[in-house]
Amino acid sequence: xxxxxxxxxxxxxxxxxxxxxxxxxxxxxxxxxxxxxxxxxxxxxxxxxxxxxxxxxxxxxxxxxxxxxxxxxxxxxxxxxxxxxxxxxxxxxxxxxxxxxxxxxxxxxxxxxxxxxxxxxxxxxxxxxxxxxxxxxxxxxxxxxxxxxxxxxxxxxxxxxxxxxxxxxxxxxxxxxxxxxxxxxxxxxxxxxxxxxxxxxxxxxxxxxxxxxxxxxxxxxxxxxxxxxxxxxxxxxxxxxxxxxxxxxxxxxxxxxxxxxxxxxxxxxxxxxxxxxxxxxxxxxxxxxxxxxxxxxxxxxxxxxxxxxxxxxxxxxxxxxxxxxxxxxxxxxxxxxxxxxxxxxxxxxxxxxxxxxxxxx
Amino acid sequence: xxxxxxxxxxxxxxxxxxxxxxxxxxxxxxxxxxxxxxxxxxxxxxxxxxxxxxxxxxxxxxxxxxxxxxxxxxxxxxxxxxxxxxxxxxxxxxxxxxxxxxxxxxxxxxxxxxxxxxxxxxxxxxxxxxxxxxxxxxxxxxxxxxxxxxxxxxxxxxxxxxxxxxxxxxxxxxxxxxxxxxxxxxxxxxxxxxxxxxxxxxxxxxxxxxxxxxxxxxxxxxxxxxxxxxxxxxxxxxxxxxxxxxxxxxxxxxxxxxxxxxxxxxxxxxxxxxxxxxxxxxxxxxxxxxxxxxxxxxxxxxxxxxxxxxxxxxxxxxxxxxxxxxxxxxxxxxxxxxxxxxxxxxxxxxxxxxxxxxxxxxxxxxxxxxxxxxxxxxxxxxxxxx
Numbered sequence: 001x002x003x004x005x006x007x008x009x010x011x012x013x014x015x016x017x018x019x020x021x022x023x024x025x026x027x028x029x030x031x032x033x034x035x036x037x038x039x040x041x042x043x044x045x046x047x048x049x050x051x052x053x054x055x056x057x058x059x060x061x062x063x064x065x066x067x068x069x070x071x072x073x074x075x076x077x078x079x080x081x082x083x084x085x086x087x088x089x090x091x092x093x094x095x096x097x098x099x100x101x102x103x104x105x106x107x108x109x110x111x112x113x114x115x116x117x118x119x120x121x122x123x124x125x126x127x128x129x130x131x132x133x134x135x136x137x138x139x140x141x142x143x144x145x146x147x148x149x150x151x152x153x154x155x156x157x158x159x160x161x162x163x164x165x166x167x168x169x170x171x172x173x174x175x176x177x178x179x180x181x182x183x184x185x186x187x188x189x190x191x192x193x194x195x196x197x198x199x200x201x202x203x204x205x206x207x208x209x210x211x212x213x214x215x216x217x218x219x220x221x222x223x224x225x226x227x228x229x230x231x232x233x234x235x236x237x238x239x240x241x242x243x244x245x246x247x248x249x250x251x252x253x254x255x256x257x258x259x260x261x262x263x264x265x266x267x268x269x270x271x272x273x274x275x276x277x278x279x280x281x282x283x284x285x286x287x288x289x290x291x292x293x294x295x296x297x298x299x300x301x302x303x304x305x306x307x308x309x310x311x312x313x314x315x316x317x318x319x320x321x322x323x324x325x326x327x328x329x330x331x332x333x334x335x336x337x338x339x340x341x342x343x344x345x346x347x348x349x350x351x352x353x354x355x356x357x358x359x360x361x
Numbered sequence: 362x363x364x365x366x367x368x369x370x371x372x373x374x375x376x377x378x379x380x381x382x383x384x385x386x387x388x389x390x391x392x393x394x395x396x397x398x399x400x401x402x403x404x405x406x407x408x409x410x411x412x413x414x415x416x417x418x419x420x421x422x423x424x425x426x427x428x429x430x431x432x433x434x435x436x437x438x439x440x441x442x443x444x445x446x447x448x449x450x451x452x453x454x455x456x457x458x459x460x461x462x463x464x465x466x467x468x469x470x471x472x473x474x475x476x477x478x479x480x481x482x483x484x485x486x487x488x489x490x491x492x493x494x495x496x497x498x499x500x501x502x503x504x505x506x507x508x509x510x511x512x513x514x515x516x517x518x519x520x521x522x523x524x525x526x527x528x529x530x531x532x533x534x535x536x537x538x539x540x541x542x543x544x545x546x547x548x549x550x551x552x553x554x555x556x557x558x559x560x561x562x563x564x565x566x567x568x569x570x571x572x573x574x575x576x577x578x579x580x581x582x583x584x585x586x587x588x589x590x591x592x593x594x595x596x597x598x599x600x601x602x603x604x605x606x607x608x609x610x611x612x613x614x615x616x617x618x619x620x621x622x623x624x625x626x627x628x629x630x631x632x633x634x635x636x637x638x639x640x641x642x643x644x645x646x647x648x649x650x651x652x653x654x655x656x657x658x659x660x661x662x663x664x665x666x667x668x669x670x671x672x673x674x675x676x677x678x679x680x681x682x683x684x685x686x687x688x689x690x691x692x693x694x695x696x697x698x699x700x701x702x703x704x705x706x707x708x709x710x711x712x713x714x715x716x717x718x719x720x721x722x723x724x725x726x727x728x729x730x731x732x733x734x735x736x737x738x739x740x741x742x743x744x745x746x747x
Contacts, residue, residue, distance in 0.1 A: 052506070326501065328569070329575060330498060330500075332575055333729065
């Protein structure tokens with residue numbers, strides 16, 4: 001639609017293709033990721049403040065809602081410092097790469113049945129793979145900073161993300177086994193109807209296997225939630241940026257807009273992983289009670305409702321991440337590895353095998 | 362467990378014939394968890410610590426030399442600035458030493474008020490220790506919970522002497538002025554509010570599984586090492602030694618008050634680990650509440666300034682006076698040459714002694730554990746550097 005419009009406007013299909021492609025690429029950034037990150041930072045500060053008997057930002061706007069906008073404006077204006085001994089090329093690429101990794105994941109996230117960046121058949125696989133770029137960015141940042149704290153932080157981060165991708169992948173694989181699809185859109189479509197069709201409650205249909213699946217699904221959910229926490233470096237797994245040990249880990253040396261990109265990537269990532277959890281276990285964009293649009297006979301209302309439900313579910317898990325962050329202490333590096341390799345991965349494997357057996361029933 | 366890690370690293374690095382070298386990491390003086398301006402020089406083998414060399418002196422203010430140029434009462438405000446989290450205790454120690462040197466008997470009311478102040482200060486100081494320890498481990502919320510309660514204590518001090526941190530309240534022979542009429546009521550209210558809050562902090566942090574995993578069996582300080590190095594206070598008691606100057610060498614009116622000396626029992630790990638040292642402080646706050654309640658009940662009437670000497674000019678001689686500060690044994694060795702100024706004031710700061718064991722108990726643990734251990738020792742750099 002947009003493409004045709006630009007072809008009419010410019011009379012050149014190449015130019016129209018480029019421009020409409022660019023617009024499509026930037027659309028989610030400006031319509032969702034940026035507003036979300038601003039909102040999430042504000043929410044984080046408010047959640048932490050209220051958990052700690054404080055008020056948090058109150059001065060700029062109603063309950064300080066404009067505070068993060070002001071912060072971002074300040075970060076944009078700041079001097080871009082590159083220290084003398086930094087590896088300039090890697091130092092400059094790293095934040096972009098990190099941000100690109102988490103940004104690209106949004107392409108395959110189904111916000112509603114009608115609003116998906118790209119409907120990939122390999123959606124699950126694509127998201128896990130593309131967020132792997134973040135690892136490269138973090139490692140680059142740590143190495144290029146030429147700072148011992150940054151290096152330690154990035155080394156820890158890489159070890160952590162790589163180890164926790166395995167349980168995440170195993171759980172997603174079990175979902176793929178049940179549903180027979182890797183497309184997040186199809187996965188969400190399968191969970192249509194009411195709350196008992198969600199995969200956390202055994203998936204659609206009323207068969208014996210559904211009830212057998214329920215405990216396994218809860219285990220799977222716990223595993224994937226814990227490992228996604230580790231993948232996005234949130235407490236209790238915020239070891240890469242443990243401020244009491246490593247100052248702030250891999251982004252110690254960054255300032256201004258480059259720092260903001262790491263920051264943005266972190267919050268975008270928080271939503272991305274929450275969205276995956278919501279999409280595979282909690283019905284994706286499906287409403288738990290049926291649609292108002294169907295009730296009143298207004299078809300156009302359904303996508304809006306779906307978008308609302310998906311964002312609400314995603315935000316709920318983001319909120320839980322914040323809740324955990326302000327409650328729990330932080331694990332140590334070796335304990336972190338123990339959690340993954342000695343507990344999560346074996347349990348995830350057993351879970352996978354049991355789910356496979358049930359699927360054969 | 363961590364000791365084994367060291368061995369494994371060494372074995373693997375030899376067997377694979379990869380040339381590895383020790384990394385020197387400077388932790389501080391500008392670091393979020395060195396509790397002030399302390400620089401730790403860490404030798405690292407991967408993330409395993411092979412040596413810890415503390416570099417101190419960033420806060421040196423020539424306290425001891427400066428004392429020689431001042432008259433005896435003028436020293437009091439400078440003692441505040443040593444252990445700035447326990448200023449009342451510092452003044453108390455100086456007053457105890459000076460009164461021993463001068464042979465002054467102070468009124469009972471003064472002694473009780475001093476004890477109440479010192480114990481309130483102990484609670485305030487331990488609250489900072491607990492809060493920052495939580496923050497070191499990564500839990501930030503208990504930090505603010507602790508500071509809310511500490512703020513109430515600082516308010517009590519503020520209505521007493523107008524200052525929140527550096528009081529100049531306990532003078533040689535008495536107090537600068539009497540307590541505020543509301544003080545007794547407000548202190549009782551505080552203690553009533555504080556007990557449930559302490560329980561909340563315990564629920565949130567002390568018995569948290571991750572917190573236990575991080576602190577139990579980490580930085581074990583065997584009782585022999587502790588005694589050999591001269592460690593005192595909660596760090597010594599955490600290792601299981603029931604030693605408290607308030608009980609073993611009673612000063613002021615502590616002998617009339619009933620309280621327990623909590624010691625580390627190795628509840629979740631080895632006796633003398635970081636968790637034990639932490640938990641001793643939690644229990645001590647409870648004991649301090651008991652002491653304050655008793656002291657408030659027994660508080661006699663009287664004048665608090667009657668025994669303050671007009672001019673302090675002790676005979677030639679020397680004295681060692683010590684008190685149990687929140688961080689351990691705080692001692693003042695004062696030499697008098699018969700003039701109005703001290704010939705020499707030597708302070709035995711508990712944190713300085715405690716810091717020496719860092720190298721001893723950090724070896725073989727990881728970088729994250731250095732932070733844990735340093736936090737559990739609860740040092741104050743103002744006192745170490747003086």
